[in-house]
Amino acid sequence: MPLRRWSAAAAPLAGSPGTKQIVVARENWRARAQEIAAAGGRLMALWASGPAATGRPAPRTLYAAFVLPPGLLVLTMPDDLAHDEYPGIEEVFPHASRMQRALFDVSGWRSSDPDVRPWLRHAAWPADFHPLIHETAPTAAEEPRPDDYAFVRVEGEGVHEIAVGPVHAGIIEPGHFRFSVVGEKVLKLEERLGYAHKGVERRFTELPILEGHRLAARLCGDSTVTYAWAYCQALEGLAGTPIPARAAWLRALALELERAANHLGDLGALGNDAGFAFGLSQFSLLKEQLLRATHAAFGQRYLLDFVVPGGTRADLAPEGARALSDCAGHLAQQTRVLRGIYDEHAGLRDRFAGAGMVTPALAARLGLTGLVGRASGQAHDLRSDAPWAPYDELAPGKAGATEGDVAARVAVRFDELFESCRLIGRIVRDLPGGTHLAAGLPTPPEGALGIGLIEGWRGPVMIALEAGASGSIRRCHPHDPSWQNWPVLEHAIIGNIVPDFPLINKSFNLAYSGHDL
Amino acid sequence: MWKTLRQIARTGIVTQPPPTGDGSLRLREALQADIREILGRALCIRVVDSGSCNGCELEIQALNNPVYNLEGLGIRFVASPRHADLLLVTGPVARNMDVALRRTWDAMPDPKLVLATGDCAATGGIFGETYATRGRLASVIPVDIVVPGCPPAPERILAGILAAIRASHAHPRSR
CATH class of the missing domain: 3.30.460.80 (NADH:ubiquinone oxidoreductase Nqo5 subunit)
Known part of the structure; x- marks a missing residue:
């Protein structure tokens, strides 16, 4: 049919x-x-x-x-x-x-998938325990056992394996990468994730539905606004209560601040991973300035628990508005200077161009999504494709490229950063009046299913929320765009050299905690 | 090249004075006094994310930005536990990270210090102790310093780190 x-x-x-x-x-x-x-x-x-x-x-x-x-x-x-x-x-x-x-x-x-290897379960609990259907959790062994995962082996003359992680050299989240290489060239990368598994789907069922946003805000710290908004969108849909216009605009302001902060961090780290420490030092300073402006406006550097059911925790005062709008102007101006330096730097161009290639055809086949997808010709951005309030009014521009290499992912970040700076200025200027928090959200009816879907800086984040009896959560499933993009990273690295992996990995910058649930 | 130099000159020195070490964050005062004497002012830190949401990591990374300029204080993050004096841990100790965390701690030479960063490492946070998490870090390895917060601001983490080293010694950059 x-x-x-x-x-x-x-x-x-x-x-x-x-x-x-x-x-x-x-x-x-x-x-x-x-x-x-x-x-x-x-x-x-x-x-x-x-x-x-x-x-x-x-x-x-x-x-x-x-x-x-x-x-x-x-x-x-x-x-x-x-x-x-x-x-x-x-x-x-x-x-x-x-x-x-x-x-x-x-x-x-x-x-029916023939690959029946566990993914989120390592050796910490038995194979016959499934946390969402078994009430009694097994008692953990005093001495934890190491995981024995069946990696796919690459055979051949001169092939050897490099195992990296779960603890990494830098300050990043835990995950394991198994490279099969010949000399410096990567033949195959296999990822092993799940190290940051915190049992959040079971934890949700222990929380009242009106408090689940606090856990949602802590699923993935770099996307706290995205997750909390997705959760609240689902919840408010279930309760049948629209939020005040001012609340929607303040949430969009928070979402763009989050996007800008992450893009600034990544642009600096990408410069650094290509041997240009000046980039890290400049962009990390700009990021610090943005976090301080956010603190001046809302009393927090990272906006955990800013998005609450019915609206936002805090309102924006005139001084805060000025701090944010001044900062957005300053960021745009400084980023223009830095983009000029990045574009003209021969060493950066050499490392960025052609590295970690994902062609648009491969991206479409593998379902590459979000920011990384937009750098490989997948021109999808929910903010403009299926805009929710206030993005229907803000009409953000969509960044994109088709080259699909590290350079394209850097360019998309630059373009989106400029657009976020513009949106921050616009929101602060045209913020509607009224309240920022609707009072008294009703308890959603038992058994109802609501979906929250928000385009975060990394890509679309979805939360499926099923209400339980008398204000409880029967089921909450959070979905991070990293589920789509982690497998594509395994393809992006093929044929590249091992020392380019940190650079390519950073250009994807995928979530571990958000993915590991 | 001249654009880069001009940008460096225009940016200038933005580093702010560090906070003083906050002794109230120390859990094991008497036991550690001799260690602080040995380590002096310089410190090598190994970070382990035991399943954090990545929020604490962002603020730890910020310590390396020019405003906090951690390396300017003689403190740096190292790539191997064998080189580390202090283990900085975030997260509610995911059971899937239990082995890796213990092995990292075992690999560090004595004397070694442990700093629990963030509400999750301090108490288990919102995740608590479940089939998937062990909760507070102190239930897995001995903890010397705790910096609560969700996430703690870089100044607080720095105050915790500085509490690990000789408190009585006046710091060259503090005014």
Whole structure:
């Protein structure tokens, strides 16, 4: 059946505008995914719900969310109880593979994917414990056992392995990289993640639904505003309460401050990783100035818990507004100078150009998303493709490139940084009056599903929130764009030399904590 | 090249005076006095993220920016635990990081100090002690200094680091 015909029956879901849901039978699961892929749709997230570890049990249901302009389409598959496995869609969407492996680790529901290696589970708890369906957690051994993961071996004359991590030389998050190399050339990279797994999906079910935003804000510290907004968007959709206009604008201000801070940090680090310490020193100073202006405006350097259900924790006073708008002007002016220096620096050009290449065709095939995707011709940005308030009014420009190398990812960051500076100035100038916080959010009805979807600096972040009885959380599944992009990094490094890996990795700058759940 | 030099000259020296070491952050005062004597002012730090949200990492990285200029104080982050005097740990000790954290600590030479940074390492934070996390760092390895905060500001982390080294010694850059 053509996509247009069957998807017409989809019903609207609460939360992100344009999100719809449709129930699909098991035998149609893979075919529907194929039709969506053929229509240019992209897999966003995959998760299962029930029976819950705490609260009332519910029948087991599989969910897959697809970006299908102009919105999100959520396919729902109730368990038919006749099969142990559900049909995997990893051949249609390659990045579904790790999501299916993680789904088994937490929910105990196996897909037909032949790769059955654990993903989020290491050796710390037994294979038959699935935190979202088993109430009693096993007691941990006093002496933890090391993980024994079946890496794919590359055989051949002169091939050797380099193992890096989970503890890294710099100040970064934990993850393991296994390189198979000949000389300096990388033949294969295999990632092993999950080290930062904190059991957040189970933790959500222990929190009241009106307090879950605090955990959402701590899933991925560099994207705290993005996650908290996605959570609150889902929650406010479930409660049926729109937020005041001023609150939406203040949230957008916070989101652009977050984007600018991260891009400044990355631009400095990318210069440094190519041997240009001047870049790190200059951009880290600009970032510090931005964090101080944020502190002057809202009393916080990083805006954890700034986005709260119903609006924002703090309002913007005139002095704070001036500090932010002055800072945005200063950043734009200084960044123009630094971009000129970066563009003219022969050493940087040599290291950036052609490194870590992901062609637009490969990016489309592997589902590359967010900022990194935009540098490889995947011109998707929810802020302009499916704008939510106030981005429908702000109409941000979309950055993009098609070269797909480190240089393109640097250029997209520069372009987005300028646009964020402009947006910060515009928001501060045109901020609507009124309250910044709606009073008394009602408790959402039990069993209702809401979706939050926000384009953060790294890419689209989704939160699926299912309300439980009397103000509890039955299920909350957060999805980071890094799920899409980590597997592509394994392709980007092929044929490059080992010393270029830090540079290429930094140009992706993917989340560990946000991914490891 | 002249553009780069001009930008350096225009930026000037932006480093601010460091905070004084905050002794109240120390957990094991008496035991560590001799260690502070041995280490003097210089310190090598090894960072382990035991499953933090990455918020603390951003503020630790900020210590290297020109405003805090940690290296200007003779303190630096090192790439091996074998070179480190102080282990700086963030996160609620994810059980998947348990082995790596203990091995890092074991690999450090004596005398060694441990600084727990952020609410998660201090108390387990919002994640607590679960099937996936061990909670506070002190339940896994001995902790000398705790800097709470979510995330703690760079000045607070610096005050904690400086509490690890000889407090009585007047610092050349402090005014």
